[in-house]
Amino acid sequence: MLRPLSLVVPLALGVILAGCTSEPVMQDGIRVNDPFESGNRRIHAFNKGFDQRVVAPVARRVSAGGNEAGEPGAMDLVINAGANLSLPGKVVNSLLQGRPEPAIRNFFRFAVNTTLGMGGLLDPAGTDFGLPEVDTDFGETLAVWGVPEGAYLELPVLGPSTQRDAAGKVVDLLIDPVYHLLHRDAAWAAFGLRAASKAGDRARFGDTVDSVLQDSADSYAQLRLIYLMHRRHELNQGGTEIDPYADAAADDVIDPYDP
């Protein structure tokens, strides 16, 4: 029987990895490699409209529904359940990265929340056992293996990414144990639940997303900057340390030959 993803995956990988590599430039204090900028900007315009017209209204309605006084609302249950299903894939990735400790933590988190947490709807592992989720993905695994970041990409609906992270997303679908253990309908259901979980996150961080997407003078550049800085921080690939005093000192050097 054909798995839902078995056709899409090689196709998507080919598209992602095709394309040139260009020289990264320093922009606003960080390294930016964006040879596909014009195409990315078109996708960004689509994503922005999609977010404004579809995602944000749904997210607002969902987050308005209940959630008083710390009681987990329906949205929290969906977010929990979807995030729980992502744990086996994270365990696989931690092992591929040669990091047994986060693998063990996420394994026990999955075990506790799937049983005591009623199939992952609740999060006793995080609240009572001190086992918060250790986030990882195949994009990080590729980084650990020494694969370079590649060009910046904005993906339709999914948003900002890089060639390495986009390839990681595709491989994550392939290596996820959840899809191999479930039959086809259940795999689709799990996929839907995880998508809903992501939408729930969007609702939770609604104000933050709105302020970046709708209030920035150039939301494409702003989102690209934020994504790259955050992702590199997550992967321990160097922070951005701007020293404005050093810049100012350089500014004060008067070069009469420089107009």
Added chain:
Amino acid sequence: MPTPPQMTSSTLTTRNRRGVLALFAGASAASLMPLRGWALDADQARSLIDTALGEVYQVINSGRPPAQMYREFETIFVRYADVPVIARSALGPAARQADPRALAAYTQAFQGYIGRKYGKRFREFIGSKIEVTGARPLKSFFAVTSVAYLNGRAPMEVEWHVSNKSGQDRFFNIIIEGVNMLASERAEIAAMLTARRGDLAALTGDLQAAG
């Protein structure tokens, strides 16, 4: 020639040992001195952020009308941050050609814009706390580390960069989970300036309404 007083080997070693100890003590004091200097500054940097955060939370928990809160955030920003350097750095190379009066007007508009833009997020911080966890020297300044505990979110790393190059201890950058405020404002101000074809006065006007 008088013979030197006889000394037993034991007194000699005792003396030597004392000398060595004194030398060590001196050397270690000397080597500790810059360290203590750093530590003192790190403590100052840390307490600057502690104090600033205390004032911010006072405003957040005051329940005043938002517009009034934004002005108070601006006041706190001016008191604890090196606003001229942040504004100048955000403006980038254009700051070099700007005449001082236009730059001052821009800086004034910039601080109001920051007070509103970041102040608008105050609701996310109601019922939250930020714990300052440490401070360390970094390049020519200090990095003060803290952890923000916001409702329903995983704890976030927040780093503050503090310098005394303005003559006073002031912070000039905030990095939240790797996302750098100065870099982000550079991109934003650059985009706003481009939209105005490099006209600083027009940018200043836009900033007065933005945020």
